[in-house]
Amino acid sequence: MWQLHQFALCPFSRKVRFQCAEKGVAVELVVELPWERRDGFMELNPTGQTPVLRDGALVLADSGAIGEYLEETVDRSPLLGSGAAERAETRRMVAWFEGKFYAEVVVPLLGERMFKRVFERTAPDAKVIRAAARAAEAHLDYLDFILDHRRWLSGPAFGLADIAAAAQVSVADYLGGIDWDGHDAARQWYSAIKSRPTFRPLLGERMEGLPPPGHYDKLDW
Structure with missing residues (x-):
């Protein structure tokens, strides 16, 4: 195995x-x-x-x-897309979330709300957290725009772009860095992700000494 x-x-x-x-x-x-x-x-x-x-x-x-x-x-459940254009869009969206979203939102939240709290036992920098929140808001705006035009992030079918984005967003959400108010399209997309049996085990995990917000694993929040 x-x-x-x-x-x-x-x-x-x-x-x-x-x-x-x-x-x-x-x-x-x-x-x-x-x-x-x-x-x-x-x-x-x-x-x-x-x-x-x-x-x-x-x-x-x-x-x-x-x-x-x-x-x-692995032949089962191909996730890159059905054609060259869709595969290119999948890779573009993966790069967006694993590059831009990760650097602007996840990295500062991990540093301030995980590493400082759990391992350094020091206070987080409020300015850094506010900057991450502003960046997250901009990314949610972009998610809303994308999802106003298609069902999933790279096209009509669930795929690797949704997996990569959900992985990043879920960590930011665990660390209290996502404000979902006013982002109905993004919320609907993430709710569909959260309801997948393949994703639910991730939502059940906790990092010792660092509980998530109350809404974190709820399907309707």
Whole structure:
């Protein structure tokens, strides 16, 4: 069985877990805190980043590379799209959320609301959190715009773009960084994501010492 080295609030690990669940690939979860730079983990992935997917001697690192491998080797539930244009749009939306959204929203929230609180035991910087909230608002506006024109993020069918976006958004939501008021299209999309049996296990996980907001795992909020 595949082993997935990950931790609860790593959005890239969430993406791989969600994709594996959609494709029916069973994985054994191994909790890995990358900032500890454990020797055994550094041997698997010298970058020291999660996720890492391992099956015996085969070691896959980087969620993008893992995702491409799964799409090439598992026929069930193809997630990239039905044509070249749709696949290009899928990759564009994945890049948006894993680059821009992650840098502007998730990284500052992880630093201020997870790392400082749980590991450094210091107070978060309110200015950084407010900046992340403003960025999240802009991204939700863009989500609303996209979803006013199509059912899912890259076209008519659920796919990898939705998986990548939901992974990032769910971590930001766990950390209290998302204000859903006034974003009906984005809320409806995320509610549909939250109702998927393949995503529900992610919502049930908690990081010790850091509970999520009350609405976090509710389907109707």
